[in-house]
Amino acid sequence: MKHTPPPIPGKSGPLTLRVLLGLSDSDEDNWGRLRGIQFKRIAELTTSRIIVTLIAAAHIVALFFGKAPSAILGIWAIAVCGLLYYNIKFEHSLCNLGKCVLSRAQYRKHGINAVITGLVWSAPLAIFAPYAGAPELGMLVAILGLLAVGTALGRNAAPVGALIFIGIVSISALIALVLMQQWMFALVVALYAIQCIGGTLTGARTFLTGRLAEAGLSEKSEVVSLLLREFEENQADWLWQIDTARRVRSVSPRFAFATKSPPEEIEGMPFLELISGDAWRTGQFPPSLHELADKLKRRESFSALLVKVTIGRETRWWELSGTPMLNHDGKHIGFRGVGSDVTEQRESSEKIAYLARYDTLTSLPNRLMLTESLNDALRYAEQWRTRCAFLMIDLDRFKAVNDSLGHHVGDQLLAQVAERLRGVMGKNELVGRLGGDEFGIVIRDASEQGTITGVAGRVIEQLSQPYTLDHQTLYVGASVGSAIGPRDGINVEDLMRNADLALYRAKDEGGGEHWAYEPGLHATAEERRKLEFALRNALERGELSLNFQPVVDANSEQVLSFEALVRWNNSEQGFVSPGKFIPLAEDTRLIVPIGAWVLEQSCKAAMSWPSNIRVAVNVSPEQLAEPDFADTVVRALANSGLDAHRLEIEVTESIFLRDANLASKSLEQVMALGCTVALDDFGTGYSSLGYLRKLRFTTIKVDRSFVQGAATDNPESLAIIRAVVAMADSLGMKTTAEGVETAEEAKMIREMGCTKIQGYYYGRPMQLSDTAKIFQRRAAQPRLSA
CATH class of the missing domain: 3.30.70.270 (Reverse transcriptase/Diguanylate cyclase domain)
Structure with missing residues (x-):
């Protein structure tokens, strides 16, 4: 808040007698304001007080003129007028410019003035009594009684001064009457004084209570005004008001700013026309404007109503709240409410809702x-x-x-x-x-x-x-x-x-x-789930084993190497086809630990063969994606003692479809150890010639589908095999034909120039113990039997 309104005087406690008289108050600021309210009332009655005082003084002068010494009578009259002038000037100085806040010193000074005033007005009872008879004295007491009543009525707003004046005058009159032995008259004066004192206190309390209520209302009005002003100045919201004809009234600056028009231009303009833009002419109002119009028509209060408006041909969103206004007779006189431009929040909400869906x-x-x-x-x-x-x-x-x-x-x-x-x-x-x-x-x-x-x-x-x-x-x-x-x-x-x-x-x-x-797909999915679960435990249970298929020289038919092939014999499902569990292992990345096991066991098995026989191990793209694949090869060679040149890594073109750079780096590290690398299933992938530029393969393996096609004189298969052989020869690579099952196929492949042959004709996949028999029969047989 830029301004803090003053607290309501008297709020610190009830209006007790001590508070009313100014004898105590816990809040110094409230004390001064209470006294200010009281003395402001005295200042308002200055004229009537002057008239009454002068009339009373004139009556006393007339009453004792010619009876009392003129000098004494004149001195008293001058004293009365001078004291009146001084008191009025003093009181007006306290309530200058309509604000009246007394200090305690000023309050004490006022009390002293009240004592002096009471003594001055009581002086005639002592000074002029010797010069007057009973009628004059009775008249004097009556005049002083009327002054006491006037004080009780006119100066009860500031009760201390009034009580002092009434008390001094009453006591003086009682003393004079007692000295004159006017006992009944004295009793009347005493009762009269008591009534004046009570009336003064009652009047003071009534006056001050009313003024406090007015001050409370004034403070509340000031607080509301301050809040509204602060609201208008510092908030994005604004106030709006319309009359019974739904025309804009009392345009606030921020509301005018929201409409992008000067206040005088939109004052008296129909509210709906102001915010509907071209829709006012076409009649095509947004649903939110229809809802607002219905609320206004039915005179219903509404809160946080989101309305689509058009301001200067620009679509905006306003959030409006409003309530009907009624006059003192309960008659509807329009609507008043608060509004704010929530276009940005609306757009943000729409964006969030969009992003969510x-x-x-x-x-x-x-x-x-x-x-x-x-x-x-x-x-x-x-x-x-x-x-x-x-x-x-x-x-x-x-x-x-x-x-x-x-x-x-x-x-x-x-x-x-x-x-x-x-x-x-x-x-x-x-x-x-x-x-x-x-x-x-x-x-x-x-x-x-x-x-x-x-x-x-x-x-x-x-x-x-x-x-x-x-x-x-x-x-x-x-x-x-x-x-x-x-x-x-x-x-x-x-x-x-x-x-x-x-x-x-x-x-x-x-x-x-x-x-x-x-429905049968559920059974397939369940079978796959069970198979995956069993495969995760296959290594621990020792269910995996290796078979080896020989690869021979196409011309001499001598065994050059064996390809290691993993087999799985599950305790529950029995023998599981590699075509079934290998893809599953690759999908679940179980191929990484299984592949490492195959690599190590293959190297150990090769140690039982002649030193010129190699072992070929298939490697999955998932294995090559491992950063430590080369370390896995080194461990397998070190644990088995196999020379690196006896290990051949077989990969397919799919390794380059995942991360060609990573695959090339891993294979280059393996080749740097002395291992050879063969490209398997050549021609069945994508951009095969491009892959040959990426790595220096030792061998290219021709897929069995081309061999079988060539055996049936398929011209495409024959052309592909010849092209592969020619390309491999020019690049200094060897070729291996897979899937050779008959002597005719072997002869055809040999004549086409392939350097190595692999297939059932020369040997099916066999256990490690059966590979030794091949070497034993090699010299006596022209070819290997299954």
Whole structure:
């Protein structure tokens, strides 16, 4: 607050006799203000007091003129007039400019003046009594009695002076009457004095109580005015007022500022016209303005009503509160209230609400909004006996793009995917981003046959088209899983889980497919869960073992190396296919500890073979992503004692799709130890020739699918094998053909120039103990038997 209003006088305690007389008060400031209120009243009665005093003095002079000495009578009259002049001047000096605050010294001075005044007016009883008879003395007492009554009535606002004057005059009259032995007259005077004293105190209390009530009201009014002024000056809120015709009245500066108009321009203007802009002319009012108009029409109080207004062709949001005004007769005279501009808060709230339900990268609805929409769709389906659906979409090969080209490109790709998804949505569908590269579609009404497959087909088709980002052409597909509500789930959680199961099945089928949920997928998911749990304990239980498949020289058919292959024989499920548990191990990153175990056991097994025989170990991209992969290789070599040149690391092209730099660095460290590196499944990945520039591979392995195709005289397969062999020869690399199962295939591969052969024709995967038999039979047999 800039100003602090004074406290209400007399608030410190009740109006006791001591407080009323000014003899005590706990609050010095209140004491002075109480006395000020009293003496201000005396100053207001100056004129009447002068008249009464002069009339009384004139009567006494006339009463004793010619009887008492003229000099004495004149001296007394002059004393009365001089004392009157002095008292009036003194009292006016205390109440200058309408403010009256007494100090205790001034209060004492006033009391002394009252004593002197009483003695001056009592003097005639002693001075003039010897010169008067009984009639004159009775008249003198009557005049003094009238002065006492006048004092009790006119000066009771300041009771101390009045009581002193009444007391001195009464005592003087009583003494004079007693000396004259006028006992009855003296008794009357005594009773009369008591009445005057009581009347003075009663009048003083009534006067001061009334003045205190007025001061309280005045202070409250001042406080309200100060608060309103402070409110207007320092707050963003403002006051508004309208009359019964809804015209603006008493325009405050801040309200004028909010309307961007001078106060005199908007004074008397219709309130709704002022804040509605062009809508006043067109009649197209926002709903919030209709609500405000209804409140004003029904004369209802309202609070924090959010109203959309137009000020200077700019849309703003005001928060208004108002209450009807009534006059003393209870008649409605308009509205008064407070308002504030909450446009920024409104925009912030809308932004927060938007961020809570929309994805910032793609501007699509997020998981929360999709969940709410799916919940509404389920309720709608239950109410109208229809069907709804939820489609879960996952991008194929997005991880490879994100890892190889960076998250910046990945984010741009997701933004383009979002635009394409938005383009294939109808009014019946809502698409949103669940997170990462997963999206979801809510189909509100999927009762019509073919609706789900139609949406899924359009999504797969659109997302499979090429993307151009940073001058690069990228290809990613999409897999879709769908579930129908309420058939496949009566709540959001069940429906989304079942759509996810269907999506997982679509991914297992190779991607780029739409798969609808079916109850059997739960069994598959449960089997996978149990399999994962069992795999986590496979190493501890000793359920994993190694098989070894020989790799021979294409011309001499001598064994050059063995490829280590991990096998799992579970105590409950029996033999588990590697094609089943290896992908599971990679998904759960269990491949890292399993791979380390395979690496160490393979090195130990190779120590039982001739020193020219190598062991090849497959390494997963998840293993290469480990920063200490090279340390794992060093430990395996050190623990087994195997020479580094006898260990060959086999990798697939997929290692470069995650983090090419990290994979290259890890393999270069391994090659620096003396190990060799082979590129497996060559030609089945992406940009194979580009990978050959990244690393100096020792061997390129031709995938078995090309070997089998060449065996059936497939021209594409034959061309690919010849191209690979020619390229490897030019780069100084060797080639290994996988999947050779017959002598004809072996002869064909040999004639095509492959340097090494691997397949059932030369040996199936076998246990370590069986590998020794190969070396024993090698000299006697032209080839290895299974």
